[in-house]
Amino acid sequence: VLQGQFGLAANTLGRVLINTSMGMGGMFDFATQFGIPYHSNDLGITLATWGFDEGPYLVLPVLGPSNPRDLIGQVGDGFADPGDYVAAAHHRLWASMARALASGLDERSRNIESLEDIERTSLDFYATIRSLYRQRRAAQIRHEEQNLPNPAPIGASLGPSPAMSYSVATGAQQHQVSAK
Amino acid sequence: MRRFFPAIGALLLLTGLLTAAPKEAAAQDARAFVANLGTQAIQVLGPSVSPAQRVARFRQLFQDDFDVPGIGQFVLGRYWRTASPEEQQEFLRLFQEYIVQAYAARLGEYGGEPFRVLGSRAAGDETVVTSQIDRPNGGRVVVDWYLINRGGAFKITDVYVGGVSMKVTQRDEFASVIQRNGGRVDALLAQLRQRLAAAR
Numbered sequence: 001v002l003q004g005q006f007g008l009a010a011n012t013l014g015r016v017l018i019n020t021s022m023g024m025g026g027m028f029d030f031a032t033q034f035g036i037p038y039h040s041n042d043l044g045i046t047l048a049t050w051g052f053d054e055g056p057y058l059v060l061p062v063l064g065p066s067n068p069r070d071l072i073g074q075v076g077d078g079f080a081d082p083g084d085y086v087a088a089a090h091h092r093l094w095a096s097m098a099r100a101l102a103s104g105l106d107e108r109s110r111n112i113e114s115l116e117d118i119e120r121t122s123l124d125f126y127a128t129i130r131s132l133y134r135q136r137r138a139a140q141i142r143h144e145e146q147n148l149p150n151p152a153p154i155g156a157s158l159g160p161s162p163a164m165s166y167s168v169a170t171g172a173q174q175h176q177v178s179a180k
Numbered sequence: 181m182r183r184f185f186p187a188i189g190a191l192l193l194l195t196g197l198l199t200a201a202p203k204e205a206a207a208q209d210a211r212a213f214v215a216n217l218g219t220q221a222i223q224v225l226g227p228s229v230s231p232a233q234r235v236a237r238f239r240q241l242f243q244d245d246f247d248v249p250g251i252g253q254f255v256l257g258r259y260w261r262t263a264s265p266e267e268q269q270e271f272l273r274l275f276q277e278y279i280v281q282a283y284a285a286r287l288g289e290y291g292g293e294p295f296r297v298l299g300s301r302a303a304g305d306e307t308v309v310t311s312q313i314d315r316p317n318g319g320r321v322v323v324d325w326y327l328i329n330r331g332g333a334f335k336i337t338d339v340y341v342g343g344v345s346m347k348v349t350q351r352d353e354f355a356s357v358i359q360r361n362g363g364r365v366d367a368l369l370a371q372l373r374q375r376l377a378a379a380r
Contacts, residue, residue: 117285117286118286120285121281121282121285121286122282122353123278123353123354123357123368123371123372123375124353124356124357124360126356127352127353127355127356127357128349128352128353130352130356131348131349131352131353132344132349135343135344135345135348135349136342136343136344138343139342139343139344140343142343
């Protein structure tokens, strides 16, 4: 609503209503079954559309890579994404990074191998991930502003529900552990 | 007087076509260049190729088709100017080998899936060719190729994978290494040397 994208907002509202009433507070994604598509969007993008600069990049061990603008967005989003709560019980840093990257760097299953590859071949893994994350975020926001579909909508590439993206994130952790 | 207008109109149209034609031809050439690169990549880098062979072939491809000095200068960013001419030369040499090693490994996963050129657009003096790779699992990866015409031959200046610039990613990584070492370019050179020695 705050972004002035009324069509999407009505859609999101419809999803929230359907998911809160039928999906046990959003844990199950019935809205997609009703044919209402999932928009990968959050308050971080809202703030960017308003012209907030992304500011210095932060890494919060609990929240994963973020910057002040997206952090405000994440806190504001709060209850919107139950997957976040599930992921919080695990290593949030890896889950968030993997989710951020899984949402489009390389789309679907090959992400995890790609992450390992980058870890093995880069001089500074952390700086590389940070750069990829920032660019992904910028590309996502650019697409929102032009009212284009996301370059890689999470809903389309990873399955519709937050629970799906969580399972991918867990896969990443298992991969990380087994790689050691 | 009035009957001159159609003639002028025709003349304007003709000059318009004449100036548009080379542009369209260039765009077509750019798309053909990328399509050819895709075919070539499938042949030379496929999963059946041994790792050593893949490195050698990718090195050749990188030298022939990429603007290595331009990319190298870009990825060193503001540190290019603080580096001595000797350091610049050594950096270009190490950088090329580092990219070859890193990407030959990453491209080893590329199983030769269908590679399609979707279209092209002008971006300043560069041409951007958009392509799409279809993954076996139904996913898609959009890859944008930035090309510059150097004396009649196209050279790749950057590759965007899913909206992420490989050139910018590399610059950010190198800048981080230099910054952690008090802004010293020679620290980056040492790390690159060490990494390449370990890869051998």
